[in-house]
Amino acid sequence: MSLLEITDLTVTYPSASGPVLAVRGVDLAMDEGEKLGLAGESGCGKSTLALSLLRLLPRGARVAGTIRFDGEDILTMGWGRLRAVRWAAASIVFQGAMHALNPVRSVGDQVAEPILVHEKVPKAAPRRKVAELLEQVGLAPSTARAYPHQLSGGQRQRVMIAMALACSPRLIVADEPTSALDVMIQAQILRLVDRLVTDRGISLLLISHDLSVLTSACDRLAVMYAGRIVEEGPAGQVFSDPLHPYSSALAAAYPRIGDATARRNPQGLPGDPPDPSHLPEGCSFQPRCPVALGECVRTDPPLWPAGPARRAACVHVRDSCPGAAHG
Amino acid sequence: MSAAQAPAAIPSPRRITWTRRTRSLARFGREYARHRAGMWGLAVLLVSIALALAAPLFISARDLSAVTAPGSPRQAPSLHFPLGTDAYGRSMVAVTIWGARISLLVGLAATVMSMVIGSLVGLLAGHFRAWVATVLMRVTDWFLVLPTLVLAAALASVLHRGVGTVIIAIGVTAWPGTARLVRAQTLTVEARPYIERARALGAGDWHIIRRHVLPNVMPVILAQTTLTVSAAVLAEATLAFLGLSDPTRVSWGTTLQLAQQVGAVSAGDWWILLPPGLAIVLIALAFTLCGRSLEAIFNPRLAAGP
Amino acid sequence: MLLTGFFLFRVLPGDPVRTITRGRPVSAVQLAQLRHAFGLDKPLAGQFGDYALRVLRGDLGTSYEYRTSVSRLIVQHLGATVYLVGTATLVAAALGLWLGARAAWRRGSLSDRLTTGLALTLWSVPTFWLGLVLIVAFGVGVGPVPGLFPTGGMNSPGVSGPLPVLADGLRHLALPCLTLIAVVYAQYLLIMRASLLDEMGADYITTARAKGLRDATVRRRHAVPNALLPAVTLVFLNLGMVVSGAVLVEAIFSWPGLGSLFFQALTVPDLPLLQGLFIFFSASVIVMNLIADLLYPVLDPRLRTA
Numbered sequence: 001m002s003l004l005e006i007t008d009l010t011v012t013y014p015s016a017s018g019p020v021l022a023v024r025g026v027d028l029a030m031d032e033g034e035k036l037g038l039a040g041e042s043g044c045g046k047s048t049l050a051l052s053l054l055r056l057l058p059r060g061a062r063v064a065g066t067i068r069f070d071g072e073d074i075l076t077m078g079w080g081r082l083r084a085v086r087w088a089a090a091s092i093v094f095q096g097a098m099h100a101l102n103p104v105r106s107v108g109d110q111v112a113e114p115i116l117v118h119e120k121v122p123k124a125a126p127r128r129k130v131a132e133l134l135e136q137v138g139l140a141p142s143t144a145r146a147y148p149h150q151l152s153g154g155q156r157q158r159v160m161i162a163m164a165l166a167c168s169p170r171l172i173v174a175d176e177p178t179s180a181l182d183v184m185i186q187a188q189i190l191r192l193v194d195r196l197v198t199d200r201g202i203s204l205l206l207i208s209h210d211l212s213v214l215t216s217a218c219d220r221l222a223v224m225y226a227g228r229i230v231e232e233g234p235a236g237q238v239f240s241d242p243l244h245p246y247s248s249a250l251a252a253a254y255p256r257i258g259d260a261t262a263r264r265n266p267q268g269l270p271g272d273p274p275d276p277s278h279l280p281e282g283c284s285f286q287p288r289c290p291v292a293l294g295e296c297v298r299t300d301p302p303l304w305p306a307g308p309a310r311r312a313a314c315v316h317v318r319d320s321c322p323g324a325a326h327g
Numbered sequence: 328m329s330a331a332q333a334p335a336a337i338p339s340p341r342r343i344t345w346t347r348r349t350r351s352l353a354r355f356g357r358e359y360a361r362h363r364a365g366m367w368g369l370a371v372l373l374v375s376i377a378l379a380l381a382a383p384l385f386i387s388a389r390d391l392s393a394v395t396a397p398g399s400p401r402q403a404p405s406l407h408f409p410l411g412t413d414a415y416g417r418s419m420v421a422v423t424i425w426g427a428r429i430s431l432l433v434g435l436a437a438t439v440m441s442m443v444i445g446s447l448v449g450l451l452a453g454h455f456r457a458w459v460a461t462v463l464m465r466v467t468d469w470f471l472v473l474p475t476l477v478l479a480a481a482l483a484s485v486l487h488r489g490v491g492t493v494i495i496a497i498g499v500t501a502w503p504g505t506a507r508l509v510r511a512q513t514l515t516v517e518a519r520p521y522i523e524r525a526r527a528l529g530a531g532d533w534h535i536i537r538r539h540v541l542p543n544v545m546p547v548i549l550a551q552t553t554l555t556v557s558a559a560v561l562a563e564a565t566l567a568f569l570g571l572s573d574p575t576r577v578s579w580g581t582t583l584q585l586a587q588q589v590g591a592v593s594a595g596d597w598w599i600l601l602p603p604g605l606a607i608v609l610i611a612l613a614f615t616l617c618g619r620s621l622e623a624i625f626n627p628r629l630a631a632g633p
Numbered sequence: 634m635l636l637t638g639f640f641l642f643r644v645l646p647g648d649p650v651r652t653i654t655r656g657r658p659v660s661a662v663q664l665a666q667l668r669h670a671f672g673l674d675k676p677l678a679g680q681f682g683d684y685a686l687r688v689l690r691g692d693l694g695t696s697y698e699y700r701t702s703v704s705r706l707i708v709q710h711l712g713a714t715v716y717l718v719g720t721a722t723l724v725a726a727a728l729g730l731w732l733g734a735r736a737a738w739r740r741g742s743l744s745d746r747l748t749t750g751l752a753l754t755l756w757s758v759p760t761f762w763l764g765l766v767l768i769v770a771f772g773v774g775v776g777p778v779p780g781l782f783p784t785g786g787m788n789s790p791g792v793s794g795p796l797p798v799l800a801d802g803l804r805h806l807a808l809p810c811l812t813l814i815a816v817v818y819a820q821y822l823l824i825m826r827a828s829l830l831d832e833m834g835a836d837y838i839t840t841a842r843a844k845g846l847r848d849a850t851v852r853r854r855h856a857v858p859n860a861l862l863p864a865v866t867l868v869f870l871n872l873g874m875v876v877s878g879a880v881l882v883e884a885i886f887s888w889p890g891l892g893s894l895f896f897q898a899l900t901v902p903d904l905p906l907l908q909g910l911f912i913f914f915s916a917s918v919i920v921m922n923l924i925a926d927l928l929y930p931v932l933d934p935r936l937r938t939a
Contacts, residue, residue, distance in 0.1 A: 056843055086845035099836040104858050104934055114844040147934045471870065476877030477914055480899055557757065564759045565881065569899060583762060595769050604762040611757035619753075 002068075003203055004030040004053075004171060009065035011048050011057065019062070020277045022048040024227040026065075027303070032170070035197065035204040037214030037235060039250060040224035041273045046207045047095075049224075050175045053205075054086050070170070088118040091164040093157075093193075095176035101148040101156060108134075108144025111163045118167050133162040137192060154185040161193060171203040178213065190217055211250050215239040220309075223247045226274050226284040229303060233310035243312035245289045283315075291316065358624055365620025371613035379427040386421045401591060404598050411598035413582065414589040422582055423602040429578035430607070433494050434560035440498030441559075442505055442552050449509025450544070453517065454536055464510070471503040479562060480569055489573040496571075497562045505551050509544055516543045546625040553618030557611040564607050579603035703909035706894060714890030717806065718879045721813035728814070729821025730864065736822065737829035737860075738852050749826065752819040760878045764812040764885035771808060809886040816878055824867045829860040862933050869925035872918050 011023040023045045030036050040046050051057050053067060055074060067074040069089060077085065091114075094100035102110060111133060112126035131141035137158040148156055157177060164172050174193060178186040194217055197204045208214055214221055214235065221235040223246060231244040242248040249269040271288040274280055280287050286296040293315060303311040304318045338346075359365060404411040410419035452463040470478075479496040516522070517540065525535055566572055567580025574581050586592060586599045732752075736745040832838070833856060841851045883892025891910060898906040930936045 051839070054843055056839055083845040083847065086843055088845065092840075092843050094836060094840060096836065100840045102837045102841070102855050102859070104862075104932075105855075106934075113841075113846070117845050149935050471873075473918065474873035474876035474880070474914055477873075477880060477895065477911065480880075480895075561757070561759050565761055568759075568761050569884075569896070571899075583765070587765070592765055592768060597766075597769050600762070600765055600769060604759065604766065607759050607762065608754065608757050611759075612754055615753055615757055 002029045003032045003034075003070060004028075004205075005066075005068040006049075006053075007066045007068070009049070009052065009067065010063070011045070011052055012062040012064075014060045014062075015277060017277055021279075022061075022227055022276055023052070026224075026227075026229055028222060028229065028232075030171070030203055030205065033201045033203055034220065035194075035206065035218040037218035037221045038205060038207045038224060039209065039211050039214050039221065041209055043273050043276070044224045045227040045276075046224055047175055050092065050173050050205070050207055053173060054090060054092065055082060056092075084118070087114045087169065088167040089169055090171040090173065091167065091169045093160045093164045093172060093174040093177050096180045098148065098153070098156060098180075100160060103148055105147075106144065107146050107148060107151070107159050111144070111159065111166055114163065114166045129166070130162075133165055134159075136165070136196065137162045138188075153181050154189065157181060157185075157189055158192070161189075161196070165196065165200075168200070169202065171205065172197060173205045173207070175207045176209070177206075179208070179210075186213070193217070211239060211253070223250065226279060227276065228284070228313065229311075230285065230314070231310075231312040232303070233307070233312075237310065243306050243310070243317050244285075244314045245291055245316075246285050247312075249290075283313075355624070359620060362620035362623065364616045368613040368616030368620070371609060372617065375427060375610060375613070376431065378424055379431055382424050382428060386425055401589075401594075401596055401599065403596075410602050411596075413599050414585055414591060419598060419602050422577060423579070423606055425577050426579040426582055426603060427606065427610075429490065429576050430560055430563055430580070431610070433490060433497070433563040433578070434556050434610075436494045437497035437501065437559040437563070438552055438556045440494065441501035441555060442548060444498065445502035445505025445551075446509050446544070446548055448502065448506040450513055450536060450540065452506065453510040453513025454532065454540065460510075463506075467503045467506045467510075470500070471507065473500075475500045476562065476565060479566060480571065488571055490576055490578075493563055493566050493572045496566060497559050501555055501558060501562070505548070505555065508547055508551055512544045512547045513540055516540050546621075550618055550621035550625055553614050553621055557614035557618065560607060560611050560614070564603075579607050703905050706906065707891065707909060707913055710889060710891045710894050712890075713888060714879065714883065714892060717809055717813070717883070717888055717890060718875065720806070721810045721817065721879075722875055724810070725814045725818035726821055726868065729818035730825045730861075732818075733822040733825025733864075734829050734852065734857055734860070737826040737833065738848075738856075740830065740833075748822070752822040755815050755819040756823065758816065760812065760816050760881045761885055763815060764809070764882055767808050767812055768885070809882045809888055812885075813875075813878055813882050817875055820871060820874065821864075821868060824871075825860065825864045828862075828864040828867075829856055831863070832856050832860045835859070858932070862929070865925070865928070865932065869922055872921050876914055876918065 006026055006028040009023055009026045010021065012019045012021055026049060038046050038049070048057065052063055053074065057063065063075055065075070069085065074082065074085065101107070108130050111130045115121065115126040115129060116123065130144050134141050134143055139155060139158050139162070143151070143155070143159070151159065177193065178189050181189065190213060193204070206214060206218055218235045220233065221238040222229050222232040223238065223244065224230065225246050231238060231242065231247045238247060239251050242251050253269070269288055274284055282297040283289070283300050286292045289296065295315060301313045301315050301318065303313045306312045306317045400412060400414055400416045402408060402412040408418045408420070410423070413419055413422055448463055448467060452460040452467070479500045482496045482499065522535060522539060525539060563572070563578065564580035564583070567578055568584045570584055572578065572581055574584065582603045583600070586596070591599045732748055736748045739745045838851060838856055841855045880892035880895050882888065883890045884896035887893060891913070894906065895910050898910065
């Protein structure tokens with residue numbers, strides 16, 4: 001049985017001009033120990049998806065569908081059970097650790113906090129565990145006494161990772177963990193996360209707009225656009241042989257080593273991501289799609305199977321893979 | 328280039344600006360209407376101002392004169408006098424409605440004065456850096472921490488007692504809050520790129536202030552004005568009560584002062600105490616609610632900015 | 634600071650000497666002598682120089698009315714004021730900050746709307762009027778309900794023995810304290826609510842919730858400590874308002890403190906006393922702000938120099 005099964009997840013935000021769909025019917029599954037990458041531009045709903053996994057959305061948001069974690073439906077869980085699941089079963093590493101850490105409490109306190117909440121131990125007990133965790137992420141144990149503003153960006157992100165590991169979760173969701181960092185530090189942090197989850201067999205849901213980051217770190221890749229998954233498959237295949245036009249564009253935006261022409265010619269994509277309150281008719285990608293057909297304006301394609309463990313939501317996939325129409 | 332092919336007339340610049348302004352005004356009106364509390368406050372204010380302006384139509388000088396008052400002094404409420412009579416025998420209803428005139432007048436006049444001073448100081452302090460700004464801000468900060476009432480009372484006590492004095496006293500003590508806010512907003516606006524561009528094109532200080540800073544600062548000033556009126560009305564009542572206003576002019580504060588002087592308080596004549604006080608609370612609350620709604624509308628927009 | 638205080642009271646129409654000698658037959662020579670004694674015949678700058686020197690030595694001049702040193706008067710009345718204002722401020726701060734935090738956390742709920750509505754209303758109430766109403770309601774009694782609390786002063790004469798004295802003192806404290814608390818707590822509540830609302834949108838709150846903490850714990854351990862900072866800043870900045878309120882309350886309830894002193898000085902006008910009190914008030918507010926500056930690093934680790 002999969003560790004995480006998301007079925008037909010829909011998230012609606014209220015707004016002045018009516019309800020806005022941020023996530024529209026997403027199906028996703030993750031196994032134990034698997035590393036799944038979720039790619040997409042800003043505003044496509046990735047962070048909303050991540051927050052909804054632990055029911056962390058703001059009060060006005062409406063969530064429909066099911067999210068099964070280890071067999072239990074998170075969306076219908078009782079409050080007490082939810083709080084027990086939070087962090088102890090699945091934890092989140094947020095983007096921009098400057099704001100995700102409490103500025104007036106020491107870093108050590110904040111790392112120890114989830115331990116104190118989930119394990120009935122006396123107040124002084126976690127200190128050793130905190131020191132261990134900090135060492136594992138490459139920080140000196142004395143860092144525990146520091147405050148967030150005294151640390152560098154990379155150090156703060158390491159603290160967030162240490163914090164996420166504190167209760168030995170089965171799943172870590174990393175929402176743009178490297179976006180606010182320099183490139184060199186990005187590489188360090190990614191290597192660190194990779195090593196830690198692999199050593200412990202923790203599942204990783206890595207969210208980023210940077211496809212190159214995801215391809216190297218993940219087993220499987222899912223691409224999201226306008227609140228829906230538009231392609232999914234093994235990471236290397238999705239990157240080198242994308243089936244959905246949007247994935248192609250995303251992959252082409254990053255120059256490949258060894259490909260001389262690509263180096264000087266990264267392809268952009270014209271147009272802007274769609275406004276969630278005014279989605280285009282039919283396929284939501286169709287206004288920007290270089291290979292759009294007439295019928296793309298009329299129908300919004302579902303995810304069709306396109307090979308072993310691959311799916312893509314494009315009419316071209318349906319046409320090129322016989323038998324896919326019945327998928 | 329024949330006449331038949333003349334292009335459609337492009338509206339004049341003035342017309343474009345007019346359309347744009349009326350549209351954004353309409354949008355603002357719609358947004359304001361969504362704040363229930365603000366609408367209630369606005370309704371109360373409109374009714375009160377209408378009553379105050381129309382008062383001479385149904386309240387005669389005879390009703391208000393201490394000498395020819397219609398009733399006997401300090402009567403409890405009755406059928407003839409729904410709110411009873413005051414120390415001179417005047418109907419409390421008449422006195423309360425008439426009192427709105429002075430109280431609102433003083434409140435508005437003092438606010439205008441303090442807004443003008445405050446905005447000027449704030450604009451100058453924000454626009455000109457260097458020692459001018461430092462001096463202005465030091466003065467502002469100092470005035471800000473002072474107990475305003477103490478200052479106002481002291482000022483009013485040394486000047487000739489009267490309505491004008493009260494206006495001046497309040498106007499002179501209420502401006503620091505505005506100055507601070509305006510300065511902060513001026514700094515924000517002037518940090519924007521288009522100001523730099525305007526300077527590069529040779530815009531002088533005055534031009535920048537008038538055409539760029541002022542329109543962007545106006546919303547803040549407007550919201551702050553409404554809140555200041557509320558405070559000014561309260562201050563007027565207090566200063567009048569302390570005996571610093573003109574006792575022959577009927578205002579809510581002077582009515583209460585009179586009440587205390589003649590011992591109505593110790594006698595428990597609650598009908599003299601309640602109407603003016605409740606009127607003050609109502610008006611001050613109405614202005615405050617409007618001000619808060621305005622703040623709520625303007626603040627998120629100010630944060631974004633062009 | 635001295636400059637303003639000085640000029641405020643010197644640059645005014647009305648001859649102080651005439652005021653003192655009002656109603657008493659005095660010859661021109663005696664007038665001149667009095668003037669000389671009070672130093673009023675020297676040029677303005679000279680007067681200020683004298684005054685400044687004397688203040689530095691702790692001598693704030695001699696009251697016209699009381700004929701004793703202003704400093705001594707201040708010291709005599711200080712205790713009563715500190716007793717009243719201290720108690721009221723502490724209770725108001727505790728109440729206001731706590732209720733404000735609760736209201737912000739449950740934003741939009743019925744309890745939030747009620748609490749905030751009540752605070753807004755109380756904020757629009759003139760302090761002196763509330764005092765008067767309380768006096769009438771509880772001190773004098775309305776209709777059949779008898780007065781439960783004394784209407785003025787700090788203690789009743791003729792009460793002896795520790796317990797009765799304590800009870801009597803508390804009864805006297807109740808109404809003025811309540812008045813002051815009512816108006817001040819509303820301000821603190823609104824400040825804290827706004828501050829906490831600002832913090833609630835922060836990312837670290839989401840982190841805290843994600844860790845599985847209870848809502849109340851998140852509020853208590855994460856949101857409130859961060860919200861306290863700007864709230865405390867504003868609280869100290871608004872101390873002037875507390876002073877103003879205290880002056881009014883003391884005047885109404887005949888509480889023998891600095892406020893009553895000020896009120897009486899206004900009526901004369903007793904210039905040295907007014908000046909001295911004004912300087913004292915300003916100085917205390919400034920001192921409190923300095924204390925606040927020392928307090929901030931305790932609350933906010935970002936302000937501690939590493």
